[in-house]
Amino acid sequence: MLKGTNQETGRPFNKRIVLELIRRRGPIARTDIADSVGLTVQTVSTIVRELEEDGFLVSEREQPKGRGVPPSKLAVNPDGGFAIGVYITPLSVEAALINLRGDILARVRRDAERATPDEGFALIRDLVAELRAADPARRLLGVGMAMPGPFGVESMSFIGSTTMAGWQGTEILGRLADATGLAAFVETDMAAAALCEQLYGRGTALRDYYYLFFGVGLGGTMVHDGEVLRGNWGNAGELGHITVVPDGEPCFCGNRGCLERYVSLEALRRSGLGEAAWAKAVDPLFRQAVRTIENLFDPETIVVGGYAPAGLLDTVTAPGADFGNSIAVRRDRSLPRVVVASGGEGGEAVLRGAAALAVRGALSPRQGQMFGPELTRIGGREVRA
Helix, strand or coil: CCCCCCCHHHHHHHHHHHHHHHHHHCCEEHHHHHHHHCCCHHHHHHHHHHHHHCCCEEEECCCCCCCCCCCCEEEECCCCCEEEEEEECCCEEEEEEEECCCCEEEEEEEECCCCCHHHHHHHHHHHHHHHHHCCCCCCEEEEEEEECCCCCCCCCCCCCCCCCCCCCCCEHHHHHHHHHCCCEEEEEHHHHHHHHHHHHCHHHHCCEEEEEEECCCEEEEEEECCEECCCCCCCCCCHHHCECCCCCCECCCCCECEHHHCCCHHHHHHHCCCHHHHHHHHHHHHHHHHHHHHHHHCCCCEEEEECCCHHHHHHHCCCCCCCCCCCCCCCCCCCCCEEECCCCCHHHHHHHHHHHHHHHHHHCHHHCCCCCCCHHHHHHCCCEC
16 A cells, blocks of 8 residues: 655655555565565665664564574664644644654643634644653654644635634644744644554555544545545545535535534534434434445445544444445445544544654655645645635
């Protein structure tokens, strides 16, 4: 699934691919790396040497079990570098210090309901400073920030309970870099969570899957060969605004009967029901959404992550759960149609994915937005909310 290029101009990209493979499958030998990513052993050896010199990798050798010396194998050096993940929502700002293995070493949070850009970046500055204070000598590769999408859609980006009201036109990357003094990267929360799943969860063994992010709203993204399918403006995956109830509840987007008005944390709050009763009430709509995703994207499976309530997860992953007929109904399936994410729960997954953006960015600076096209290139503009 991870494939490099033997062209010299692809060296930064290849470094990122090699490190990701080692992070997923290490300890692993150089020849196995070359076979897996489609590069020559010589190219892999050169990249590995650079990564070792940079402190990103460690080499280990197994004890001999017979004649000959076993080849050395490579693993990620968890302390070879660190990144900070930031997650800003309409309710809070959160930040975490994360190592190369994806471990969260420290995590801080501040409540901040409807924070303005000035308030938000001031909090980010303080949180990052707090994380750095414990060990100022840590080698920080950068900061990645995740926030609710969509980006740059005038009629949808700045209204409603799921969006960052008042952030229209904010130069996010520049202000994030200024607030932290670090190389900065930005993603939607659902794409960051999908990246976490791709690096540390079920996505490590999948090629084509849909990541359904359950939050205050509902969104998702299709992952193909380790990359998010972003769409022309980077906002593909807004599943929550598919109409499921004609002439249903009015939505902040201006339409009626949108899925996230019924299936989301906001919908659960408004319902006044317990998790189990609410899950039973919205189950038909969720199953309709599953069929829609399957018929549109033909994924290996749908991975449900984010803040999905336990009651809903129990319902949709119960043995023999019936989602109705779609193109996903086939005898040669190796996975259930819906599975639960394993890369981290809720904000943890978003923070780990956001930090991974900075790690990727340190290795492939020309691909500043590592998980798909750079947002800086979308529309030829700076990243703006």
